[in-house]
Amino acid sequence: MENSSSEFNSLVSSLIGAEAIGSYIAGEMVSGDGAELPLVDPASEQTLLQFADTNAEIVRASIVSCQAGHKQWADFSAQRRGEVLAQLGRLIQRHAEPLARLEAITSGKAIKAARAQVSAVAEIFRYYSGWTDKFLGNVIPVPGGQLNYTLREPLGVVLAITPWNSPIYLAAWNVAPALAMGNSVLLKPSEVTPLTALVMARLALEAGMPAGTLNVVNGLGKTIGDVAISNPIVKKVVFVGSTQTGRAVNAAAAQRPISCLLELGGKSANIVFDDANLAQAARAAVIAACANTGQNCAAGSRLLVQRGIYDQFVDAVAHAIVEFRIGHPLDESADGGPINNRAQFDRINRMVEMGISEGAKLVTGGVSEVTGQGYYVKPTVLKHVNNAMRIAREEVFGPVVVAIPFDTEAEAIAIANDSEFALAGAVWTRDVARAHRVVAQVNAGLLWVNMYRDMHVATPFGGNDSSGYGRSSGAECLYEYTKTKSVWVPIAEGC
Numbered sequence: 001m002e003n004s005s006s007e008f009n010s011l012v013s014s015l016i017g018a019e020a021i022g023s024y025i026a027g028e029m030v031s032g033d034g035a036e037l038p039l040v041d042p043a044s045e046q047t048l049l050q051f052a053d054t055n056a057e058i059v060r061a062s063i064v065s066c067q068a069g070h071k072q073w074a075d076f077s078a079q080r081r082g083e084v085l086a087q088l089g090r091l092i093q094r095h096a097e098p099l100a101r102l103e104a105i106t107s108g109k110a111i112k113a114a115r116a117q118v119s120a121v122a123e124i125f126r127y128y129s130g131w132t133d134k135f136l137g138n139v140i141p142v143p144g145g146q147l148n149y150t151l152r153e154p155l156g157v158v159l160a161i162t163p164w165n166s167p168i169y170l171a172a173w174n175v176a177p178a179l180a181m182g183n184s185v186l187l188k189p190s191e192v193t194p195l196t197a198l199v200m201a202r203l204a205l206e207a208g209m210p211a212g213t214l215n216v217v218n219g220l221g222k223t224i225g226d227v228a229i230s231n232p233i234v235k236k237v238v239f240v241g242s243t244q245t246g247r248a249v250n251a252a253a254a255q256r257p258i259s260c261l262l263e264l265g266g267k268s269a270n271i272v273f274d275d276a277n278l279a280q281a282a283r284a285a286v287i288a289a290c291a292n293t294g295q296n297c298a299a300g301s302r303l304l305v306q307r308g309i310y311d312q313f314v315d316a317v318a319h320a321i322v323e324f325r326i327g328h329p330l331d332e333s334a335d336g337g338p339i340n341n342r343a344q345f346d347r348i349n350r351m352v353e354m355g356i357s358e359g360a361k362l363v364t365g366g367v368s369e370v371t372g373q374g375y376y377v378k379p380t381v382l383k384h385v386n387n388a389m390r391i392a393r394e395e396v397f398g399p400v401v402v403a404i405p406f407d408t409e410a411e412a413i414a415i416a417n418d419s420e421f422a423l424a425g426a427v428w429t430r431d432v433a434r435a436h437r438v439v440a441q442v443n444a445g446l447l448w449v450n451m452y453r454d455m456h457v458a459t460p461f462g463g464n465d466s467s468g469y470g471r472s473s474g475a476e477c478l479y480e481y482t483k484t485k486s487v488w489v490p491i492a493e494g495c
């Protein structure tokens with residue numbers, strides 16, 4: 001279990017098959033010639049493989065190939081596009097177990113979670129396969145004897161840039177709706193988790209997608225970002241990642257200008273009133289903060305607790321968090337794996353230290369040791385936190401929950417909204433009217449009542465303010481991937 005490298009090698013050869021890892025352009029693996037980038041096993045800190053960074057010429061070639069792929073894909077009937085996407089979903093499901101294991105080894109995600117996400121990927125393609133022939137234009141009743149109707153047309157080539165925390169899931173989440181609407185996609189996965197995207201693109205070809213419809217370019221953001229965003233063939237950027245990089249991507253896109261869909265960071269408030277089912281809320285608070293070992297944009301990382309139950313509830317969360325089992329990604333009983341990479345591991349430790357130095361009290365967890373044998377962190381609860389502290393304001397992206405007391409409903413709402421982020425959150429109360437009052441006033445793209453974390457591709461997802469803009473799922477996101485053409489035709493006599 002400690003060394004997954006032999007299983008890793010056999011998964012790479014069976015799922016990807018190529019000698020060297022690079023970019024996947026129209027069905028060909030194209031190696032870069034830049035700096036060697038290591039793929040490090042988060043559970044052992046050993047290098048699993050190295051691949052060369054790409055270059056501007058390869059990025060441009062991949063975009064030209066996407067343009068050719070788009071011409072063919074857009075010529076498919078809507079029904080045929082749907083069939084290909086459904087087939088891709090079936091192929092993902094057929095390879096689900098090896099894909100989940102490759103995802104777990106390279107991202108550090110616990111195998112149970114990796115399996116659930118790969119299944120969700122198959123479901124995402126199935127869901128959008130049903131939309132290809134159902135997203136319709138309108139006939140508009142204009143005065144004056146003319147027929148006016150709208151066409152919804154694909155944009156062309158979409159650039160999708162994704163992070164390392166849920167690699168294949170976030171790739172599918174953003175690629176599938178773009179493809180469903182007849183666009184081609186250039187997918188740029190994180191340089192630390194480049195592999196499962198390659199498998200997805202290979203299976204897309206096998207499913208019947210024309211070559212170039214889904215290309216993958218692998219390398220550093222700084223090598224690929226500006227070259228791709230400034231290319232006139234690219235018509236849209238969907239970016240999932242940190243707020244800092246999102247701002248740079250947004251600024252580059254604004255130069256052309258082309259539109260972006262930005263899914264960025266969060267610091268979501270999980271609000272617990274004193275009349276809530278506290279046992280249920282405490283268990284959910286742990287999952288809210290620790291799922292995917294806290295590397296989750298929608299994590300409930302700010303726990304707002306009504307003062308009368310504050311100590312009792314924080315203790316309950318601290319007891320429950322110890323039950324959250326961090327283990328090797330391939331351990332069937334692990335709830336969470338190691339942190340994906342050293343930089344993020346160090347950041348989590350720094351943030352915990354900073355919180356304590358700001359005056360927060362460590363209830364459980366704390367700074368994790370550097371062992372040289374995996375980026376394992378301790379789920380951590382900090383109390384006596386106020387919302388002005390940096391630990392309450394900045395995204396940690398690790399299993400760290402800060403407990404903030406409040407007295408009244410109005411104060412809970414004010415604290416929840418006192419954040420640059422506005423992605424998700426929850427309210428726990430048995431008072432139905434209060435639940436709806438709070439939901440109506442909290443600034444977030446997604447709120448749960450008496451639950452945390454459930455999501456589905458059919459519902460819209462996305463944030464406001466520094467958490468980004470646009471909605472990346474459900475029927476709503478299909479507007480992101482089409483442009484409207486308004487057509488006028490005189491049909492009345494003498495018109």
Ligand code: NAD
Nearest residue numbers: 162163164189190221222225241242245263264265266297
């Ligand atoms: P990141 O911003 O460092 O990187 C994201 C992607 O951007 C990577 O593929 C990276 O190579 C690329 N990139 C880096 N510099 C670039 C540049 N100049 N131009 C273009 N691309 C560039 O983020 P990360 O560390 O990989 O992921 C963690 C972050 O992602 C967290 O902040 C998390 O909240 C966020 N996230 C958000 C969502 C959401 O849906 N809101 C989902 C998952 C993760």
